[in-house]
Amino acid sequence: MGAYTVTWSTVTSGTMDVSTVSRKLGSLREVRSVADVPSITGGAWFPPREECTDQVSLTIAPRTPWILVIGVAGGREDSALKPIDAAPSQGFAEPLVIASYPFEPSSQATLDVTSGKLGLAVNELAQLKSSACEDGLEDPTEYANRCAAQVLGRAYTIFWLQDFLEYNKLVKPDVTTDDLGGVRISWRISSRVLRANFGADVKHRSYLYFEDGQFRGVDELRGETLAERLRWLVLK
Amino acid sequence: MTPNTPLLPELGPDDDLLRALLNKKAVDNLPDAFLLRADERDSGLSVSIKSTAQECRALFKKTYGVARLAVSHVRELDLTVIPDEPNHANIVGIPYKDDDPERAEWLAGRLAERATIIDRGKVERD
Numbered sequence: 001m002g003a004y005t006v007t008w009s010t011v012t013s014g015t016m017d018v019s020t021v022s023r024k025l026g027s028l029r030e031v032r033s034v035a036d037v038p039s040i041t042g043g044a045w046f047p048p049r050e051e052c053t054d055q056v057s058l059t060i061a062p063r064t065p066w067i068l069v070i071g072v073a074g075g076r077e078d079s080a081l082k083p084i085d086a087a088p089s090q091g092f093a094e095p096l097v098i099a100s101y102p103f104e105p106s107s108q109a110t111l112d113v114t115s116g117k118l119g120l121a122v123n124e125l126a127q128l129k130s131s132a133c134e135d136g137l138e139d140p141t142e143y144a145n146r147c148a149a150q151v152l153g154r155a156y157t158i159f160w161l162q163d164f165l166e167y168n169k170l171v172k173p174d175v176t177t178d179d180l181g182g183v184r185i186s187w188r189i190s191s192r193v194l195r196a197n198f199g200a201d202v203k204h205r206s207y208l209y210f211e212d213g214q215f216r217g218v219d220e221l222r223g224e225t226l227a228e229r230l231r232w233l234v235l236k
Numbered sequence: 237m238t239p240n241t242p243l244l245p246e247l248g249p250d251d252d253l254l255r256a257l258l259n260k261k262a263v264d265n266l267p268d269a270f271l272l273r274a275d276e277r278d279s280g281l282s283v284s285i286k287s288t289a290q291e292c293r294a295l296f297k298k299t300y301g302v303a304r305l306a307v308s309h310v311r312e313l314d315l316t317v318i319p320d321e322p323n324h325a326n327i328v329g330i331p332y333k334d335d336d337p338e339r340a341e342w343l344a345g346r347l348a349e350r351a352t353i354i355d356r357g358k359v360e361r362d
Contacts, residue, residue, distance in 0.1 A: 136259035136298050136358075176261040178333075179273040186265060195267075195341055197333065205334040209341040218338045 117170045118156040124175040125149060125183070132177060141181040144198040147206065148183040151196070154223025159230050169234040180204065192233050196221055244319040245286055249308035253283040253317065253325065254292040255351070257301035263356060266348035269303060271340060272332045280318070280326030287323050289355035302355040309350035313343060 125148055132139045140148075160167045174186045180200040187194040193211040198221065208219040210229050219225040255269055262269040276282055284292035289302040307317055315329040333340040 135261060136300055137261060174261065174265050176259070176265065176268060178268075178271070179275075184268065186268075193345065197337065199334070205337060207333075207337045209337060211342065211345065216338060216342055218341075 117167060117172075118153065118160075120172045121152055121156065121175075121185070122149070124173060125152065125185075128175050128177065128183070137177045138179055138181045140177050140183050141200045143201050144177075144181060144183040148185060148196070148198045151198070151221060151223050151226055152185070155226035155230060158223060158227035162227070163231065166231060166234050170230060182206075187230070187233055189233050190236065192236065194229050194233050196226060243322070245322060247285065247307045247317055247319065247325070249306065249311065251285065251307045253285060253305045253307060253310065253327070254287055254289060254354075255281070255283050255303045255305070256292050256296050256299045257303060257353070258296060258299060260300045260358070263301045263353065266303060266351060266353070267341070267344040270330075270344040270347040270351070272330055274332075276326075277332045280328040281330055283317075283325055283327060284323055285317075285319060285325045291323065293355070293359050294361070296361075298358070298360045300356070300358050301353050303348075303351040304354045305347065305351050309347070313346055315343070 125145070128137070128140055129145065131137075156167075156170075159170075169189075171187060171189060176184050176186075178184055178197075178200070182200040182204055183198040185196040185198075191212050193209075195209040197205070197207050197209065199206045206221045208221045208225055208229060210217060210219065210232065219229065257263050257269050270281065272281055283305070284295065289304075292302050293299040310317055310327055313329075315327050317325050318328050319325040330343050331340050
């Protein structure tokens with residue numbers, strides 16, 4: 001294994017296609033150069049499968065300091081990618097594969113996954129798949145895992161874009177599965193509790209539960225609502 | 237009552253209810269242990285009564301701990317404990333999370349606050 005792979009999807013109904021994203025790679029390289037980030041070594045964009053031309057992926061050589069592109073703007077082809085503030089201090093020690101992150105046309109961000117909050121959460125999700133059996137848990141279903149990755153990625157991106165300082169107060173969530181393979185992600189800060197429940201399949205309910213003393217409720221579980229509640233979690 | 241029907245115990249407020257912790261994460265995140273499993277949707281939350289932690293664990297192939305509640309803890313949440321075997325009861329009144337997530341999650345949190353983990357560590361039966 002000699003590379004990291006980061007994959008995400010464009011929205012097929014948007015204006016982006018693979019060639020557009022490929023052009024944006026040039027923008028990304030320029031942004032990285034401007035931000036004084038070492039250039040990508042051995043990196044290349046390509047459709048991972050011929051039948052899946054709405055996806056692109058980037059393969060990076062080992063130990064390359066790296067930023068994860070969560071979204072590329074759709075609808076405005078000339079919009080630039082957001083530069084990162086500083087280069088990561090070090091590269092990954094081990095290869096890391098992160099699952100697909102579909103994004104909406106309005107999402108546009110780059111996140112440093114080597115030290116970022118999203119990286120911590122994604123790692124917890126990824127470890128769940130490997131440690132479920134040993135920990136007595138049901139394996140997460142493909143459906144629940146995909147939904148969790150999508151909503152988590154979108155929520156963290158939105159929060160990060162809205163308020164970077166508050167975003168940095170996020171704590172690492174507990175990630176587990178229910179008895180049917182649904183994914184449950186929980187955060188707690190002081191008396192405030194947030195539990196995202198991703199049903200094992202479409203027949204089982206997904207929801208976002210929040211609680212602070214007697215104040216409690218359930219929201220629809222989407223990236224936007226989770227971002228809003230994560231912000232509520234840290235603001236006190 | 238026929239001679240083969242076991243006598244079901246009456247439970248007092250100080251009697252213990254033992255909930256087996258079937259995965260490692262539930263030990264650190266106790267509310268998850270008090271959500272109904274799919275197979276408990278109709279019967280209620282399964283607990284051991286008149287049992288030791290070891291006897292509670294022995295009902296399962298793999299356990300990671302045992303949590304204890306008093307009957308009074310459950311009753312103060314307007315839930316009912318119904319014995320159905322000499323060493324087993326169901327806590328009735330907790331909704332399944334698909335049916336009423338707000339109440340299911342809230343009750344899971346309150347039960348977890350009242351519970352004490354009395355036995356920890358992975359135990360696997362042959």
